[in-house]
Amino acid sequence: MQEPEEATRWLVVGANGMLGTEVMAQLEGRHVRGIDLPDIDITDSDSVQSNLRDVDIVINCAAYTAVDDAETNEGIAFLINAVGPALLAVQCAKIEAKLVQISTDYVFDGSYSVPHPEDFGPNPRSAYGRTKAAGEWAVRAELPRDSWILRTAWLYGANGPNFVKTMVALEATKPTLQVVDDQRGQPTWARDVAKQIVAVVDTDVPAGIYHATSRGETTWFGLTQMIFELKGADPQRVQPTTTANFPRPAPRPANSVLGHENWATVGLSPLPPWEDSLRNAWETGAFTNHED
Secondary structure: OOOOHHHHHEEEEOOHHHHHHHHHOOOOEEEEEOOOOOOOOOOOOHHHHHHHHOOOOOEEEEOOOOOOOOHOOOOHHHHHHHHHHHHHHHHHHOOOOEEEEEEEHHOOOOOOOOOOOOOOOOOOOHHHHHHHHOOOOOOOOOOOOOOEEEOOOEOOOOOOOOOHHHHHHHHHHOOOOOEOOOEEEOEEHHHHHHHHHHHHHOOOOOOOOEEOOEOOEEEHHHHHHHHHHHHOOHHHHHHEEOOHHHHOOOOOOOOOEEEHHHHHOOOOOOOOEHHHEEEEEEEOOOOOOOOO
């Protein structure tokens, strides 16, 4: 039987990041501790062991997320995205704690034409994707019955840099913007993911992989047009272009859309539609350049 909420001891690793701050806010009033660099180094076993004591739930929001830099720093990315989760999982097993590991759409190559189901085999094309896929594998290997892997994508929020904030700022300085229209995905509010993490733990759903992305889909171009509309700007100032016109070191998945079938099987609703969440996030004043 699950312990009462007030007895559950939570530890949020990476608590200062975009998702970590939202998780901490959702757990306000509970027995929770947030930790981040330099107080914990998840790539160091001694640091992990000394910080993971007397906890029941560990939520790992720490990650190397510089997708392009990972192409030339894959070793560092592997330490943070694969070795770190492995060490957390090993320690969780020792203290009989459960682990929520955050992963990404980049574990897929993006060639699938329909939403990727949770059991679809990973096939990453980038260094970042390879390291995150390795982290998933390590967590499932070390903590198969007491871990949840939540994949998210196109994440935005109030804390830290993200695409939405960038487009809000550019609208104020650029007469027109060219934005990629041949990559499809699901813009996802960090607050929605944080709520889903807490729901997963509170309801103690079966261990496994779940896709924590918004419902629906769009392109970066479509997302930017809605950002302009929310800002009261003319969406026609946003012009579609192709990925080929914006070459980057790391390949981007052409289709990042993830399926949500596993939520229904455990009795939880998937995240809201992306348009609703973006509108709600905007109304919170989350974006520093928000102009009414």
